[in-house]
Amino acid sequence: MSANDSALLVAQHAAFGYGRRAVVSNVDLAIEPGDFLGIVGPNGAGKTTLFRGLLGLLPPLEGRVERRARAIGYVPQREALDALFPVTVEEVVQMGAFGKLRGLRRLPASERERAIACLERVGLADRRSAPFSTLSGGQRQRGLIARALMVEPELMLLDEPTTGVDRAAQARILELLVELNASRRLAVLLVSHQISMVRSTVQRVLWVADGRVRAGRAAEMLAPENLDKLYSAVGRPAGDEE
Amino acid sequence: MDGLEAIPWSERISLFRYALLSALVAGTVCPLLGVFLHVRRTSFYGIALPQFATAGVVFGFVALPWWIEHVGLGGVDLAEATRDSHAVMNYHLAWSNVFTFGGLFALLALSRRGGSEVGRVAGAFAIAAAATLLFGRMSPVGKGFVDELIAGELLGVGLHEFETLAVLYGLAALLFVLFRRDLLLVSYDRESAQVLGKRVFAIEALLTLVTGIVVSSGTMFLGPVILFGLIVLPAIAARAWARSMSSYYVLAIGFGLLAVVLGVVASFEFDLPLGAAIAGAAAVLLLPGFLARRG
Numbered sequence: 363m364s365a366n367d368s369a370l371l372v373a374q375h376a377a378f379g380y381g382r383r384a385v386v387s388n389v390d391l392a393i394e395p396g397d398f399l400g401i402v403g404p405n406g407a408g409k410t411t412l413f414r415g416l417l418g419l420l421p422p423l424e425g426r427v428e429r430r431a432r433a434i435g436y437v438p439q440r441e442a443l444d445a446l447f448p449v450t451v452e453e454v455v456q457m458g459a460f461g462k463l464r465g466l467r468r469l470p471a472s473e474r475e476r477a478i479a480c481l482e483r484v485g486l487a488d489r490r491s492a493p494f495s496t497l498s499g500g501q502r503q504r505g506l507i508a509r510a511l512m513v514e515p516e517l518m519l520l521d522e523p524t525t526g527v528d529r530a531a532q533a534r535i536l537e538l539l540v541e542l543n544a545s546r547r548l549a550v551l552l553v554s555h556q557i558s559m560v561r562s563t564v565q566r567v568l569w570v571a572d573g574r575v576r577a578g579r580a581a582e583m584l585a586p587e588n589l590d591k592l593y594s595a596v597g598r599p600a601g602d603e604e
Numbered sequence: 605m606d607g608l609e610a611i612p613w614s615e616r617i618s619l620f621r622y623a624l625l626s627a628l629v630a631g632t633v634c635p636l637l638g639v640f641l642h643v644r645r646t647s648f649y650g651i652a653l654p655q656f657a658t659a660g661v662v663f664g665f666v667a668l669p670w671w672i673e674h675v676g677l678g679g680v681d682l683a684e685a686t687r688d689s690h691a692v693m694n695y696h697l698a699w700s701n702v703f704t705f706g707g708l709f710a711l712l713a714l715s716r717r718g719g720s721e722v723g724r725v726a727g728a729f730a731i732a733a734a735a736t737l738l739f740g741r742m743s744p745v746g747k748g749f750v751d752e753l754i755a756g757e758l759l760g761v762g763l764h765e766f767e768t769l770a771v772l773y774g775l776a777a778l779l780f781v782l783f784r785r786d787l788l789l790v791s792y793d794r795e796s797a798q799v800l801g802k803r804v805f806a807i808e809a810l811l812t813l814v815t816g817i818v819v820s821s822g823t824m825f826l827g828p829v830i831l832f833g834l835i836v837l838p839a840i841a842a843r844a845w846a847r848s849m850s851s852y853y854v855l856a857i858g859f860g861l862l863a864v865v866l867g868v869v870a871s872f873e874f875d876l877p878l879g880a881a882i883a884g885a886a887a888v889l890l891l892p893g894f895l896a897r898r899g
Contacts, residue, residue: 417799418798418799419795419798419799434799436795436796436799438793438795438796442793442795443792443793444643444645444792446642446643446645446843447643447788447791447792447849448843448846448847448848448849448851448852449792449848449849450847450848450849453848453849453850457785457788457789457792457793457796458800460785460786460789460797460800460802461800461801461802463785491847491848493847493848509796513800
């Protein structure tokens with residue numbers, strides 16, 4: 363994959379792993395404005411390792427990764443956030459602005475207003491004072507997307523954004539991502555084990571298996587006949603949803 | 605506190621003003637630390653670390669004869685040092701720090717190996733408690749001093765101790781205020797903090813430093829029981845009522861100060877050790893939240 367000057371994230375011959383052991387290697391990838399990509403593959407193949415490497419949470423063991431986007435929005439798995447924190451929805455979204463703030467400075471009024479605007483964008487403005495832990499799974503996910511929007515991202519990375527939410531909530535989250543992708547040319551990269559969701563939503567797929575990454579158009583790579591071939595080497599795990 | 609009932613309240617407050625002011629300072633700062641320990645699910649540190657600090661102070665007495673003979677303490681002799689612990693306050697504060705930070709770093713290093721956090725901290729507490737009693741028997745001032753330290757008889761706190769505590773706790777409070785957003789973000793969502801460009805390791809090191817300062821100096825001047833009470837209990841009591849992080853900080857401090865006031869009243873009225881009375885009052889403040897949840 364050749365990288366244009368406009369690319370927001372470029373990986374060249376990159377390898378990611380833990381300690382000295384590479385889990386995925388020879389990753390060549392360029393994400394352009396307006397791209398919509400999904401990372402899919404069997405359980406344990408290295409989807410999360412690749413995702414964390416591209417996000418910058420794991421340094422590359424080989425090759426290089428350039429994050430050229432002015433700002434990157436990150437949406438973690440909502441289960442990673444502890445309900446013991448009595449944070450409100452608005453407080454969670456305001457955390458997106460913490461990267462710019464230092465010391466005693468109060469959160470400027472403009473950032474508070476922007477937090478509300480981000481909540482309106484994801485349809486949660488009326489729940490802004492509610493404890494974050496009382497939201498449904500889908501609402502929490504949209505709240506985290508609102509937080510990621512606070513950094514005014516050019517690229518948004520989402521970790522399993524629709525896992526564990528009902529179909530209506532799933533549709534709403536995907537609608538929102540598609541709308542952000544189309545209206546703002548926001549590049550989106552999500553990791554998911556939900557094949558049918560990825561196939562119907564993303565443009566390109568990064569298929570991770572056997573420590574390698576194969577890229578292709580979603581409609582082709584995830585067509586049922588190709589999926590059988592892709593899974594034939596490793597077997598289709600029970601956790602993967604078609 | 606024999607004969608205390610004969611002294612009017614106003615005189616008692618005046619007589620013990622430095623102890624009371626110290627307790628109020630602790631009632632403000634310890635719950636703030638407790639909030640972070642509680643939401644990070646490390647409240648057990650609030651129990652284990654004061655015990656380490658206590659072991660450190662008592663070990664200071666065991667090492668005192670050797671120290672005075674070989675290193676010296678600014679001309680203070682052993683008789684004076686054992687008669688008046690105020691004379692060697694900084695020496696004991698140093699031992700309190702050594703044991704607190706030693707215990708804290710050991711627990712953090714062991715946590716990287718995985719396994720049960722609760723088991724590790726409980727084991728550390730047991731070791732520190734046993735060490736405290738053993739050091740107490742070996743020390744030249746004997747078991748009585750250890751009992752007094754553990755019971756939290758903090759009425760003897762004087763101006764110098766209060767000033768030192770106020771400076772150290774003031775520093776801790778300032779660090780909490782300055783870095784409250786970073787501490788919250790790193791505690792709530794470590795990975796997002798990294799993506800936002802925060803220096804996560806430095807922020808976690810800061811929390812470790814503040815924990816060490818609050819615990820070692822608090823235990824040294826006020827005793828471990830009041831520290832157990834004011835670090836752990838107000839944060840738990842306030843969590844039942846908090847509806848936002850901002851309200852959580854305020855409520856935890858409010859419960860901490862209320863526990864100090866109620867503890868002082870109970871101590872003066874019923875002739876109870878002040879530190880234990882404050883911890884007891886903090887425990888009573890858990891009840892409304894517990895009952896409200898059941899209701």
